[in-house]
Amino acid sequence: xxxxxxxxxxxxxxxxxxxxxxxxxxxxxxxxLRLPVATQPGVSWTFMDALFVAASAVSVTGLTTVxxxxxxxxxxNFILLFVFQFGGIGIMALGTFxxxxxxxxxxLKERRLIMADQNQTGLSGMVKMLKVILLIITIIExxxxxxxxxxxxxxxxxxxxxxxxxxxxxxxxxxxxGFDITGASMVPYAHDYYVQIVSIVLMxxxxxxxxxxxxxxxxxxxxxRRNHLFRFSLFTKITTxxxxxxLIFGTLAILLLEQNHFLADKTWHEAFFYALFQSAATRxxxxxxxxxxxxxxxxxxxxxxxxxxxxSPSSVGGGIRTTTFALNLLFLYHFGRGNRSIKIxxxxxxxxxxxxxxxxxxxxxxxCFTATVILRVTEDHSLIEILFEVSxxxxxxxxxxxxxxxxxxxxxxxxxxxMFIGRVGLIMFLLFIGGKGxxxxxxxxxxxxxxx
Amino acid sequence: xxxxxxxxxxxxxxxxxxxxxxxxxxxxxxxxLRLPVATQPGVSWTFMDALFVAASAVSVTGLTTVxxxxxxxxxxNFILLFVFQFGGIGIMALGTFxxxxxxxxxxLKERRLIMADQNQTGLSGMVKMLKVILLIITIIExxxxxxxxxxxxxxxxxxxxxxxxxxxxxxxxxxxxGFDITGASMVPYAHDYYVQIVSIVLMxxxxxxxxxxxxxxxxxxxxxRRNHLFRFSLFTKITTxxxxxxLIFGTLAILLLEQNHFLADKTWHEAFFYALFQSAATRxxxxxxxxxxxxxxxxxxxxxxxxxxxxSPSSVGGGIRTTTFALNLLFLYHFGRGNRSIKIxxxxxxxxxxxxxxxxxxxxxxxCFTATVILRVTEDHSLIEILFEVSxxxxxxxxxxxxxxxxxxxxxxxxxxxMFIGRVGLIMFLLFIGGKGxxxxxxxxxxxxxxx
Ligand SMILES: [K+]
Ligand SMILES: [K+]
Numbered sequence: 001x002x003x004x005x006x007x008x009x010x011x012x013x014x015x016x017x018x019x020x021x022x023x024x025x026x027x028x029x030x031x032x033l034r035l036p037v038a039t040q041p042g043v044s045w046t047f048m049d050a051l052f053v054a055a056s057a058v059s060v061t062g063l064t065t066v067x068x069x070x071x072x073x074x075x076x077n078f079i080l081l082f083v084f085q086f087g088g089i090g091i092m093a094l095g096t097f098x099x100x101x102x103x104x105x106x107x108l109k110e111r112r113l114i115m116a117d118q119n120q121t122g123l124s125g126m127v128k129m130l131k132v133i134l135l136i137i138t139i140i141e142x143x144x145x146x147x148x149x150x151x152x153x154x155x156x157x158x159x160x161x162x163x164x165x166x167x168x169x170x171x172x173x174x175x176x177x178g179f180d181i182t183g184a185s186m187v188p189y190a191h192d193y194y195v196q197i198v199s200i201v202l203m204x205x206x207x208x209x210x211x212x213x214x215x216x217x218x219x220x221x222x223x224x225r226r227n228h229l230f231r232f233s234l235f236t237k238i239t240t241x242x243x244x245x246x247l248i249f250g251t252l253a254i255l256l257l258e259q260n261h262f263l264a265d266k267t268w269h270e271a272f273f274y275a276l277f278q279s280a281a282t283r284x285x286x287x288x289x290x291x292x293x294x295x296x297x298x299x300x301x302x303x304x305x306x307x308x309x310x311x312s313p314s315s316v317g318g319g320i321r322t323t324t325f326a327l328n329l330l331f332l333y334h335f336g337r338g339n340r341s342i343k344i345x346x347x348x349x350x351x352x353x354x355x356x357x358x359x360x361x362x363x364x365x366x367x368c369f370t371a372t373v374i375l376r377v378t379e380d381h382s383l384i385e386i387l388f389e390v391s392x393x394x395x396x397x398x399x400x401x402x403x404x405x406x407x408x409x410x411x412x413x414x415x416x417x418x419m420f421i422g423r424v425g426l427i428m429f430l431l432f433i434g435g436k437g438x439x440x441x442x443x444x445x446x447x448x449x450x451x452x
Numbered sequence: 453x454x455x456x457x458x459x460x461x462x463x464x465x466x467x468x469x470x471x472x473x474x475x476x477x478x479x480x481x482x483x484x485l486r487l488p489v490a491t492q493p494g495v496s497w498t499f500m501d502a503l504f505v506a507a508s509a510v511s512v513t514g515l516t517t518v519x520x521x522x523x524x525x526x527x528x529n530f531i532l533l534f535v536f537q538f539g540g541i542g543i544m545a546l547g548t549f550x551x552x553x554x555x556x557x558x559x560l561k562e563r564r565l566i567m568a569d570q571n572q573t574g575l576s577g578m579v580k581m582l583k584v585i586l587l588i589i590t591i592i593e594x595x596x597x598x599x600x601x602x603x604x605x606x607x608x609x610x611x612x613x614x615x616x617x618x619x620x621x622x623x624x625x626x627x628x629x630g631f632d633i634t635g636a637s638m639v640p641y642a643h644d645y646y647v648q649i650v651s652i653v654l655m656x657x658x659x660x661x662x663x664x665x666x667x668x669x670x671x672x673x674x675x676x677r678r679n680h681l682f683r684f685s686l687f688t689k690i691t692t693x694x695x696x697x698x699l700i701f702g703t704l705a706i707l708l709l710e711q712n713h714f715l716a717d718k719t720w721h722e723a724f725f726y727a728l729f730q731s732a733a734t735r736x737x738x739x740x741x742x743x744x745x746x747x748x749x750x751x752x753x754x755x756x757x758x759x760x761x762x763x764s765p766s767s768v769g770g771g772i773r774t775t776t777f778a779l780n781l782l783f784l785y786h787f788g789r790g791n792r793s794i795k796i797x798x799x800x801x802x803x804x805x806x807x808x809x810x811x812x813x814x815x816x817x818x819x820c821f822t823a824t825v826i827l828r829v830t831e832d833h834s835l836i837e838i839l840f841e842v843s844x845x846x847x848x849x850x851x852x853x854x855x856x857x858x859x860x861x862x863x864x865x866x867x868x869x870x871m872f873i874g875r876v877g878l879i880m881f882l883l884f885i886g887g888k889g890x891x892x893x894x895x896x897x898x899x900x901x902x903x904x
Contacts, residue, residue, distance in 0.1 A: 257829070297835060298828045305821065328814055335811050351803075358810035359787050362780055365817055369757065376750045377709070383749060383835050 015428045021090060022058060022424060029054035029083045038076035045071060048412055053080075055416045058087035059423035060316050062178025062286040062398025063389075063415065065405045069183035074164065077181050081171050088175035088316040091423060092210055093133045136213050137174060137206075144170030144202045151195055155188065169195075173202035176316045178286025178398035186277070190289040191270070196277050203285035208243055209312030212236045234347045235323065239312040242322040243283065250279030250306050257299045262290075282306035284317030286398025293401050297384050300401070304387055307395035308368065310422070318396030318422035320364045327357035360426045367421065368394050371414050378410045379403065393418035467880045473542060474510060474876060481506035481535045490528035497523060500864055505532075507868045510539035511875035512768050514630025514738040514850025515841075515867065517857045521635035526616065529633050533623050540627035540768040543875060544662055545585045588665050589626060589658070596622030596654045603647055607640065621647075625654035628768045630738025630850035638729070642741040643722070648729050655737035660695055661764030664688045686799045687775065691764040694774040695735065702731030702758050709751045714742075734758035736769030738850025745853050749836050752853070756839050759847035760820065762874070770848030770874035772816045779809035812878045819873065820846050823866050830862045831855065845870035 030050050032038065039045065049065045056063050057080055072080060149166025156162040165181065172179050182188050189195040205213065215236050254275035255263065263271040277289045282303050292300070310319015331354050334342045342349040368390050375386045385401045392399045393415045407415060421429050482502050484490070491497065501517045508515050509532055524532060601618025608614040617633065624631050634640050641647040657665065667688045706727035707715065715723040729741045734755050744752070762771015783806050786794045794801040820842050827838045837853045844851045845867045859867060873881050 298825055301825055301828060301835075332811060332815055332818075335807075355787075355807070355810070358807070358814060359784060362810060362813055363784055366784075373750055373753050376753060383753075 018091060018424055018428055022420060025058045025083075025087055025090065026051070026054045029058055029087075032079050032083065033076070035079070038072055038079050040071060040073055040076075043071050048409060052412050052416060054083065055419055056398070057083040057177065057179070059091075059318065059396050059419040060084050060088040060175050060177040060284075060398075061318070061393060061396040061419045061423070062172075062176075063393060063400055063404050063419070064179070065407065065412065067183060067405075068179055069181050072181075077164070077168060080179060081168055084175050084177035084179065085171055088177065088206070089133060089137055092314055092316055093130050132214065133210055136210075136217070140202065140205050141170050141174045144174055144198060147198045148195060151192070151198075169199070170202060173199045173285060173287065174206045174316075176203055176206045176284040176286065176311070176396070178281075178284075180287065186287045186289045187291070190274075193269070193273055196273055196289065199285070199287060200277065200280045203280055203283065203287070204243070204247075207284040207311035207315045207317040209236075209239050209315040211314055212240060212312065234345055234349075237345050238326050239322045242326040243312060246283065246306060246309060246322065246325075247276075247279055250282055250302070251275045253302045254278055254295075254299055257296060257302065261296050262294045262299075278303070279306070281399055282395070282397055284311040284315070284319070284395065284397055286392070286396075288399060292399060300384055300388055303399070304391040307391040307397040307399065308364065310395040310397070313425065318419075318425075319394060320360050320426065324357045324360045327354055328361055331358070356427060363426050364394065367418070367426075371418055374414055375411055378408050378414075379406075381406070389415065390418060394422040396422045470543060470876055470880050474872060477510045477535075477539055477542060478503070478506045481510055481539075484531045484535065485528070487531070490525060490531050491523055492525055492528075495523050500861060504864050504868060506535065507871055508850070509535040509629065509631070511543075511770065511848050511871040512536050512540040512627050512629040512736075512850075513770070513845060513848040513871045513875070514624075514628075515845060515852055515856050515871070516631065517859065517864065519635060519857075520631055521633045524633075529616070529620060532631060533620055536627050536629035536631065537623055540629065540658070541585060541589055544766055544768055545582050584666065585662055588662075588669070592654065592657050593622050593626045596626055596650060599650045600647060603644070603650075621651070622654060625651045625737060625739065626658045626768075628655055628658045628736040628738065628763070628848070630733075630736075632739065638739045638741045639743070642726075645721070645725055648725055648741065651737070651739060652729065652732045655732055655735065655739070656695070656699075659736040659763035659767045659769040661688075661691050661767040663766055664692060664764065686797055686801075689797050690778050691774045694778040695764060698735065698758060698761060698774065698777075699728075699731055702734055702754070703727045705754045706730055706747075706751055709748060709754065713748050714746045714751075730755070731758070733851055734847070734849055736763040736767070736771070736847065736849055738844070738848075740851060744851060752836055752840055755851070756843040759843040759849040759851065760816065762847040762849070765877065770871075770877075771846060772812050772878065776809040776812045779806055780813055783810070808879060815878050816846065819870070819878075823870055826866055827863055830860050830866075831858075833858070841867065842870060846874040848874045 030047075033050050033054055034047075045066055052063075052065045055061075068077070068080070145163075145167045147166075148169050149163045152162035152165045152169075153159060156165060168179075168181050171177070180186070186196070186199065189199075211233065212235075215232055219232070251272075252275075255271060258264075258275070259271075263274060266274065274290060277287075278292065278295075281287050283306070292303075295303070308319055309325045310321055311317020313321045313323055327349065330342050330344060330349070342354065371390045371394075372383075372387055375381075375390065376383065379386060381403045385403050388399070388401050389403055389407075391397075396419055404415075482499075485502050485506055486499075497518055504515075504517045507513075520529070520532070597615075597619045599618075600621050601615045604614035604617045604621075605611060608617060620631075620633050623629070632638070638648070638651065641651075663685065664687075667684055671684070703724075704727075707723060710716075710727070711723075715726060718726065726742060729739075730744065730747075733739050735758070744755075747755070760771055761777045762773055763769020765773045765775055779801065782794050782796060782801070794806065823842045823846075824835075824839055827833075827842065828835065831838060833855045837855050840851070840853050841855055841859075843849075848871055856867070
């Protein structure tokens with residue numbers, strides 16, 4: 001029996017293992033969150049709500065059908081923190097690992113830079129990589145907790161409460177979970193730029209992709225050793241530029257679109273921080289320093305598209321991912337110019353990656369559009385509210401116009417599925433539902449058709 | 453001077469020639485429509501309106517900022533009819549011709565079936581093809597005019613009026629222009645299933661693609677000659693199945709989504725015809741037997757996606773085109789299953805066509821989304837009204853929730869641009885704005901990046 005199970009596990013594809021991990025994590029989380037010690041006395045919540053919160057925490061989305069601060073005890077808060085900590089890191093680690101595994105045929109030199117240990121494809125290599133990820137994330141989270149916790153001393157009556165808020169806020173920001181135990185997201189810190197800057201940095205470190213963090217570490221190690229052979233991988237360059245580009249674009253868009261609206265009566269620094277923070281939140285962080293219902297529909301539409309793009313691959317974020325978006329842009333540009341190959345940073349992109357990026361984007365649009373149509377039927381909310389909720393779930397951002405607690409059962413299922421797909425990544429999802437491929441040797445003559 | 457111009461024309465790419473044709477057609481149309489005889493006494497309309505109507509007619513979209521029946525004289529109606537007749541056929545003919553020209557390296561056998569004459573790439577071949585197109589369309593239109601005109605005798609006081617309505621309705625349906633001189637689209641015939649069926653058949657013949665019509669003609673000619681070697685091209689098979697599939701999907705979707713809403717108090721045949729006609733109109737026809745504002749937002753969203761897909765390539769329609777949509781679906785399915793090549797009807801699709809279909813779709817989504825965001829800022833209308841207008845313009849369907857006459861100047865320009873892009877086709881548009889390609893021989897090492 002156990003032998004059979006092990007055999008089965010050995011035969012699983014990476015995609016199936018990630019999905020299995022996800023489902024097991026959700027299952028365990030539901031059990032943990034349903035423990036009587038987790039909820040405040042007198043609170044009764046349904047199994048569906050527990051499933052929703054568990055799926056939201058494992059996928060580090062942060063959407064929730066219940067108010068966290070009114071539902072959970074301090075123990076409950078830490079159980080939730082534990083869930084999104086491992087949900088976020090687990091899938092990121094597995095994803096990064098499998099990418100290294102799958103990508104082993106090419107770019108050996110580049111990978112060597114990412115992983116100092118040559119043995120990373122074996123079990124010991126995986127354990128080592130997990131350790132590196134955990135170590136880096138933990139260091140970031142501890143520093144974040146100290147920076148925030150000490151600041152919170154001026155917000156909360158006791159130092160225990162300040163520290164609990166600090167730890168929760170740091171882990172929630174770093175894993176991009178976006179949960180809050182303030183009861184009002186980051187609104188209490190709407191004028192505390194220190195807290196906002198720390199949170200933005202933490203969210204960015206979590207969402208920019210684990211390989212980027214490792215390479216930056218390698219870069220400094222190599223500089224110290226005066227080894228000048230180090231070179232950042234194409235992935236790191238593309239994802240970092242896209243990430244920062246989207247952050248800037250989002251900030252400018254919000255500033256521009258809201259200048260006569262929400263930001264009309266704000267000072268320049270208030271306006272800048274409102275725009276910057278909400279732009280950063282769309283990458284994957286999901287926290288907000290204001291009630292986003294106050295934004296105009298146009299701003300919300302732009303935020304939808306930013307959340308849809310999401311964060312870096314191999315990060316704690318979701319969406320179609322920054323690289324997918326960048327490759328789409330590069331491809332459209334080069335295709336329009338009639339170029340045969342796409343050159344960037346003195347490297348050429350592979351056809352396979354380009355096709356993958358196109359597939360992911362179209363598939364994501366189809367999924368989000370279908371979800372929007374379904375929710376438009378099952379829910380009694382406006383189009384923009386639904387579109388925003390769908391984009392937020394798929395991008396695992398967790399921002400919401402407030403309709404989450406009012407979702408119908410079908411609506412909850414759809415959002416749970418979107419969070420799952422967004423988090424695991426469409427490529428993994430497609431590999432999971434897909435078969436092993438067509439190995440027949442039958443070939444037919446090629447024939448062209450008229451396009452567009 | 454003239455010599456220089458001829459030299460320049462000879463150096464133009466097919467894409468540039470189509471765009472030139474389009475702009476010249478719009479220019480001439482504006483001049484014609486601004487003739488005093490075209491408008492009813494006392495009517496004053498702006499140059500912008502004339503430009504809009506001309507662009508709408510040349511692109512056979514049918515959106516209009518002025519009421520046609522209240523603005524134009526009978527002469528004006530015929531000028532308009534003349535414009536959309538040549539707008540529709542011209543670009544379709546040029547598109548088909550250039551596709552044959554560009555596609556000449558492959559599928560010679562298939563093309564031979566499409567064009568009996570081997571010489572179609574020369575000027576004489578082009579003239580011959582134009583004649584075939586004109587002949588087929590004219591036959592269809594004449595039959596349509598007779599079928600509709602005789603029926604209209606019971607609607608209009610004089611036979612002249614009935615015949616004018618018949619001719620206009622037939623040409624407008626066949627070219628999928630979607631203009632009406634009834635003043636209320638097809639609403640007067642909401643219970644006349646004969647008129648509706650004739651209109652649907654005419655719209656379908658115009659929108660299903662010229663190569664399909666030619667192949668069907670060839671099929672019957674070959675059958676008559678007992679020549680059993682005839683085979684429908686892959687293009688014809690894919691586009692016809694997709695076209696009919698979308699028609700059925702649209703009908704069922706409207707029936708389902710409106711059963712407790714607009715169709716609640718209708719008999720089964722009324723419901724069926726309302727659903728069928730409006731579904732057919734989204735392919736490209738743009739006529740309506742009811743006020744589409746009565747549909748629910750969900751139905752309107754589904755119609756947006758249907759209009760976005762549009763009609764067949766080399767037809768009078770617009771959108772991303774049926775084949776693009778079909779190739780997307782096929783590709784996503786086969787990619788998900790891990791297949792290397794896409795086989796259908798015992799043929800394989802080329803990688804180039806697949807990539808083109810993905811590019812067109814993503815580009816179209818980006819363009820329509822951007823247009824929606826712009827219009828959301830410049831216009832004072834709801835998201836669904838704007839999305840519907842944008843989809844309708846890009847798909848050159850011409851259905852509208854009624855916001856066209858209220859568009860701002862920027863709004864009108866955006867819609868004109870969308871009609872143009874939708875009609876000319878994104879592939880042609882990309883080829884037009886694009887350069888000649890990167891001919892440098894520099895090659896860089898390939899490097900993979902993490903996607904999705
Ligand atoms: K999140
Ligand atoms: K039309």
